[in-house]
Amino acid sequence: MSQIKHIAIKEFKDYFISPIAYIVIALFLIVTGWFFFSTFFIFGRADMRDFFSLLPIVFSFFIPAITMRLFAEERNVGSYETLLTMPVSFTDIALGKFFAATLFSAAMLLPTLAYPVFISFIGDVDPGPVAGGYLGALFLAAAYCAMGLFASALTRNQIIAFIIGCALCFTLTIINRMLFFMPPKIVAFIEYIGASSHFTNFSKGILDTRDIIYFISLICIFIFSTYIVMQEKN
């Protein structure tokens, strides 16, 4: 357990030692801020619904950028060997890196907490959907981090890790909008697989155990896949 903590802290600090953290956070804030506020005043509604509806698609590009280095860089530099020959298990490493990436995603979301504060000056904000939205955003980010982590474990090339990560996250994000093309028998299944509908429930302020279980299972599946990839690669 303490090994997971040490690895997570180290990886989390690593983001802020290098310029990655600042670039990613700044870009994230610019992109979400622009898209959210460019239509915000037209609708004239004091809520965050548009912001949360942006998140799945924005996350599917930003989170793989956060996670792409986790394994790929270590493999490339060779420090993976140093890490693996220390008394840590594969599970410690995978979970440590996963928590670091999730924590960083949370840090990326943190400045956006200013939006509901400012919006509350110009109208009444319903706190339920906002709180639910942020909780959902954390689950969504964690699930995408697990997928990005898996993508990073597959290769020693960060660009490939990024593209695979994007492909995975993007698929889960837009699969709900493809239902029209699917055979009717599997529509319900595909709808369940897609991340957007589960996340939308959160951002409406609905805490449904089905959605929570969906995200947790997604996280478990991809961390376990990462574990298997790590084992197979050695």
Place this chain on the structure above:
Amino acid sequence: MIDVQDLTKYYNDFCAVDHINLSVAPGEILGLLGPNGAGKTTTLRMLTGYFRPTSGRISVKDLQMPKDTLRIKSLMGYLPESAPLYHNMLVYDYLVYVARIKGITDPDKQMERFRTLADLCGLSAIMDKPIATLSKGLKQRVGLAHAMMTDPEILVLDEPTSGLDPNQIAEIRAIIRQIGKEKTIIFSTHILSEAEATCDRIVIINNGRVVADDTTANLKHAGMQNSFVRLALKGPDLKTAHDFLTTMDPALDIRPLEPKEAGLVCFEIRPPDNRDVRSDIYLKIKQTDWIIMELARETQALEKIFQQLTRQEA
């Protein structure tokens, strides 16, 4: 201490390590020698638990490899080839991270350990520098400090001196010898003089197989078996000198060599029974007015044995 049986590793269908057997006694310094690509690094990587062997058994003390890998890892300190480290960290931060992972979480104990390691590996001046800015030799020392963080019983060093300049090599070797007094050390190298100078026992690997496994003294002694005498004379021409020397003992194998300087004649003289013929030669030459410029007995050193063993197989 360490017992390796029938260790084999295949990369797809390429056999990198082929049924290697090794055993290392406590307190021994074992040199793993071999040409590039012989399987040294692969063997060490399996020994440290980085690679899973295709087949074979590794046991350290009374621990077995797949089952107790974590505990074996905590008994060992490992310095991988060219010391891959986290480049964006400061040396101090890196050492703190390693100490925590390896279970030294108490800050006082950490400081105490860092002081010892800084003295031993000469890190005091670079503690606050980013690892990326360090020279290769300094990185190697940080790597060594990493390996020795918990004062492990076993140290595994993969080509600890490769790519270093002669001064740095001497320093690293001195460190190895110093810690080798109380630790079990396995290190790989392809520099023979290094193995000769530091190891108690040498294992030579070629094409994934052990081709020699003996104490350094024994291997050297084996090299003595094929000694010869180098002789350089000033005065006679080649034919006269050759004929004259042959009169000494017709059984001698006398071959002319390319002279190092103009005006000299050189010979390589091999006695059939491997005895030392230097005094005989001296007494013989003394009868003439030739001048002896060089008279030296050369043994077929480790280099020759190494070349023989690794070329035959190739």
